[in-house]
Structure formats: structure tokens, C-alpha cells
Amino acid sequence: xxxxxxxxxxxxxxxxxxxxxxxxxxxxxxxxxxxxxxxxxxxxxxxxxxxxxxxxxxxxxxxxxxxxxxxxxxxxxxxxxxxxxxxxxxxxxxxxxxxxxxxxxxxxxxxxxxxxxxxxxx
Amino acid sequence: xxxxxxxxxxxxxxxxxxxxxxxxxxxxxxxxxxxxxxxxxxxxxxxxxxxxxxxxxxxxxxxxxxxxxxxxxxxxxxxxxxxxxxxxxxxxxxxxxxxxxxxxxxxx
Numbered sequence: 001x002x003x004x005x006x007x008x009x010x011x012x013x014x015x016x017x018x019x020x021x022x023x024x025x026x027x028x029x030x031x032x033x034x035x036x037x038x039x040x041x042x043x044x045x046x047x048x049x050x051x052x053x054x055x056x057x058x059x060x061x062x063x064x065x066x067x068x069x070x071x072x073x074x075x076x077x078x079x080x081x082x083x084x085x086x087x088x089x090x091x092x093x094x095x096x097x098x099x100x101x102x103x104x105x106x107x108x109x110x111x112x113x114x115x116x117x118x119x120x121x122x
Numbered sequence: 123x124x125x126x127x128x129x130x131x132x133x134x135x136x137x138x139x140x141x142x143x144x145x146x147x148x149x150x151x152x153x154x155x156x157x158x159x160x161x162x163x164x165x166x167x168x169x170x171x172x173x174x175x176x177x178x179x180x181x182x183x184x185x186x187x188x189x190x191x192x193x194x195x196x197x198x199x200x201x202x203x204x205x206x207x208x209x210x211x212x213x214x215x216x217x218x219x220x221x222x223x224x225x226x227x228x229x230x
Contacts, residue, residue, distance in 0.1 A: 044210055044221040060218050106214050108157035110178060112166040
């Protein structure tokens with residue numbers, strides 16, 4: 001299993017950005033995928049989850065209405081569209097795979113990407 | 123929201139010693155849906171334990187998880203040099219899926 005994430009970004013407050021995560025080594029369309037972030041000096045924070053089919057989503061309150069999670073199952077890629085970025089969105093963003101193929105989000109993450117650093121600053 | 127509180131914040135130990143890490147939830151975690159992860163700088167987080175006590179694939183048996191309800195423990199029986207890292211617990215019983223703030227295990 002490999003989850004390869006795009007490079008780091010530096011953006012200004014209010015701008016938008018799309019993160020990507022290219023998956024391989026498993027049947028991508030069967031597994032829910034998530035984004036988890038870690039702000040500097042802080043613990044991990046779950047951001048969003050998306051079912052294997054793409055039909056079901058869930059978001060943390062801190063990003064609801066600003067971030068959109070999506071996936072391209074034909075190309076085994078997960079995305080996070082981030083809009084109206086704020087300084088407190090500064091973090092390393094990880095994509096993560098649910099351990100089992102299921103429509104449920106009540107699953108731990110058994111594989112993670114190495115993370116993408118997003119810095120939001122003026 | 124289920125809040126997870128990990129203790130201690132930092133654990134200073136020597137290789138070969140036993141590490142005991144605690145994770146307490148603000149309410150009972152249904153079905154013991156509690157996982158432990160190992161975090162190292164610049165690396166992908168690594169799943170160690172899920173379902174409170176089931177080791178993930180490829181995890182050495184010196185790592186063990188225990189507990190139920192709202193009180194969980196990760197034990198590393200004999201610390202190896204590569205085990206010095208940050209450890210984070212996560213509940214996946216109820217959205218929002220939350221993590222503890224982490225326990226750093228460093229070399230004494």
C-alpha cells in the first residue's frame with residue numbers, strides 16, 4: 001500500500017488550495033479515505049472522511065462549509081479542496097486509509113501518507 | 123464530542139524499560155473502538171493497535187493494548203531504540219473521530 005501526497009504549499013488567508021493523495025496497492029474504491037491534520041505543536045485532528053463509493057461524507061465542524069473531500073476511483077486519487085483558508089488551517093495534512101472495506105466510518109486508519117505541509121500566512 | 127486525555131505528556135525511559143501510556147475518554151467508547159498510533163517526524167503515522175487490544179499487521183508483540191469503557195492503556199514491554207516517538211490514541215466510535223494530544227516517549 002502506498003499513499004503519495006502532493007508537495008508543500010504556502011498560501012495567503014482567504015485563498016484556496018487542492019491537496020491530492022495518489023493511492024496504490026489496494027482496491028481503492030472499496031475503502032473509505034480520510035484527511036487528518038496536525039498543526040504545529042498540536043495533536044492529530046480528523047478533518048474529513050469519504051466512503052469508497054464517494055456517496056457518503058463527514059466533516060469536522062472546523063472545516064464544514066469550507067473544505068470538500070472527493071475522490072477519483074478511476075485514477076485512485078483522493079482530494080481535499082480547501083477554500084477560505086485561515087491561519088489556523090496551517091498544518092501537516094495526512095491522507096489515511098480505513099483498515100477494512102466498508103461503508104462505515106467507524107474504522108481505524110491502517111495506512112497513512114507522509115503528509116503535506118500547508119502554511120497559511122500573509 | 124469524545125475528548126481523549128493522554129498521560130503522561132512525556133515519558134523519559136531507557137532502552138529495555140517498560141512504557142505504560144494512558145488514554146482516558148470523556149465518556150465510554152462504544153465497542154472499545156480505540157486505536158493507538160506511533161508518530162515520528164517526517165514519517166507516515168503507524169497504526170499499532172485497534173479495537174483497544176488487537177495488534178495491527180506487522181506490529182511486534184512488545185506492543186500491547188488493554189482497557190475498556192473509558193480507560194485504555196498502551197504498554198511497550200521492552201523499549202527498543204526505534205520506539206522512541208510520540209504515541210497518540212484515537213476513538214473511532216463516534217463522529218467527530220478524535221485523537222488524544224499525544225504522549226512523547228523520549229530517551230532518559
